[in-house]
Amino acid sequence: MVTKKKSNKDVLTAAEIKEIKKHLEELKADAEKRLKEKKNMDMPEAEVGDPIDAASQSLDKEILFELSGNSHNTIGQIEAALRKIEKGIYGRCELCRQPIPKKRIKALPFARYCVNCQHSSENNRN
Numbered sequence: 001m002v003t004k005k006k007s008n009k010d011v012l013t014a015a016e017i018k019e020i021k022k023h024l025e026e027l028k029a030d031a032e033k034r035l036k037e038k039k040n041m042d043m044p045e046a047e048v049g050d051p052i053d054a055a056s057q058s059l060d061k062e063i064l065f066e067l068s069g070n071s072h073n074t075i076g077q078i079e080a081a082l083r084k085i086e087k088g089i090y091g092r093c094e095l096c097r098q099p100i101p102k103k104r105i106k107a108l109p110f111a112r113y114c115v116n117c118q119h120s121s122e123n124n125r126n
Helices: 014-040 051-087 102-107 115-125
Strands: none
Touching (some): 014 051
16 A cells, blocks of 8 residues: 655644544534433333334334434544643554644535545545
């Protein structure tokens, strides 16, 4: 695999990292708020309903559990990005160690891989 050397334009400045950290903290607070709202959502037990009502309620609960799982995953990824900022290793691909392009970081501030390594990782899973 030929790795293309990234230019200095992809290296994040201290001011950019500070801005991204603030954004990540806001994303985390929002995800935690949504998760808390989902947990507090009252799912009434089905009264004497027909099997379709019971199936519908079961599906609603499954969707809530799935959304909660996604929220936990997102929060974990955000926390990992915040730890990388604290360690001074934020913005580098976990596989090739090259800087992740700024466009990708701005689109997905908790990205772990550059686009090439992300594609490789996804292709290896399939």
